[in-house]
Amino acid sequence: MENSNIKTGLGALLTPNNCALILIDHQPFQFAGLRSHDTQTIINNVVGLTKAARAFNVPTLFTTVVEQRGGYLLKQLQDIFPDQKPIDRTFINTWEDTRVTDWVKSTGKKKIVMAALWTEICLAMPVIQALGEGYEVYIVTDASGGVSLEAHEMAVMRMVQAGAVPITWTVFGSELQRDWARTETVPAVSEMIFDYMGNVGTSLRWELQLLQTPPTS
Numbered sequence: 001m002e003n004s005n006i007k008t009g010l011g012a013l014l015t016p017n018n019c020a021l022i023l024i025d026h027q028p029f030q031f032a033g034l035r036s037h038d039t040q041t042i043i044n045n046v047v048g049l050t051k052a053a054r055a056f057n058v059p060t061l062f063t064t065v066v067e068q069r070g071g072y073l074l075k076q077l078q079d080i081f082p083d084q085k086p087i088d089r090t091f092i093n094t095w096e097d098t099r100v101t102d103w104v105k106s107t108g109k110k111k112i113v114m115a116a117l118w119t120e121i122c123l124a125m126p127v128i129q130a131l132g133e134g135y136e137v138y139i140v141t142d143a144s145g146g147v148s149l150e151a152h153e154m155a156v157m158r159m160v161q162a163g164a165v166p167i168t169w170t171v172f173g174s175e176l177q178r179d180w181a182r183t184e185t186v187p188a189v190s191e192m193i194f195d196y197m198g199n200v201g202t203s204l205r206w207e208l209q210l211l212q213t214p215p216t217s
Contacts, residue, residue: 006136007165014138014175016056020109023050023062023143024094024116024123028071034117036152037145045169046115046143047076048196052173054080055188059107062086063094065122095126104135111136113172115143120155131163142168170197 006012026046031039053060064073064086072078073086089097094116104112112135116123123144127137139159146152156166177189194201 012165013178014111014113014172015178016058016176018109019111019113019138020059020104020107021049021053021061021113022094022100022104022115022126023060023077024114024126025063025065025070026074026077026115026117027064027067030070030117030122031074033147034145035147036119036149037142042117042143042145043074043076044196045140046074047080048192049115049140049143049169049172050077050080051188051192051196052169052176055173055185055192056176058113058176059109060084061100061103063097063100064088065092066090092121093125093129094122095129100126110134111138113138113140113167115140115169117145118151119144119146120151124155124159127159127164128162136165137163138165138167138172140169140172141166 023046031042034042050060052058060081062073062077062081062084064070065088067073067086067088078084078086087097087099087103089100091097094100112130114123114127114137116126119141123139127139130137137159139156141152141156144152146155160166173189173192177185180186190204193204
């Protein structure tokens with residue numbers, strides 16, 4: 001029996017071939033106003049998210065808003081895709097910039113993953129509009145943040161009520177990997193775990209160390 005609910009079943013999960021990633025306004029001005037999360041945590045998470053997209057060849061778009069005032073894209077992100085010039089907008093709502101929507105159309109993807117600063121404005125606006133235009137939108141809540149915890153949480157609630165699917169950055173990478181038998185991407189996933197998953201990465205290194213340590217007689 002065919003499942004018509006796009007939010008359940010195997011087809012609801014992300015794959016390297018069915019999604020595109022848009023990263024919105026990870027710039028100094030937005031980080032200066034970030035109060036819902038620790039700044040370093042958001043940097044850690046959005047860099048891990050972007051490296052996951054690169055590892056699985058997921059189409060990825062950077063966009064900034066008025067960069068001459070708000071600052072250039074976070075260098076750690078730009079270094080992942082050094083040849084990509086972010087789309088610099090005047091629109092607060094990313095989805096109103098036709099350069100962004102033309103890029104989305106060019107990918108042919110209907111599942112769009114987004115993260116942004118700030119959640120309540122620069123994420124909520126494009127998410128709600130994209131949902132209304134028939135896209136399936138996944139919001140990476142721990143690679144996004146707002147000017148207060150309440151602002152972030154109310155924005156997530158609003159987007160979920162509109163139909164968005166909330167995920168975290170490690171969910172993104174895990175759904176793309178899906179099967180450890182896909183050995184070609186295991187080294188990249190392992191590197192992300194080591195570098196960006198804190199205690200999980202530390203524990204994995206310890207386990208690997210134990211495997212490599214010869215037994216004592």
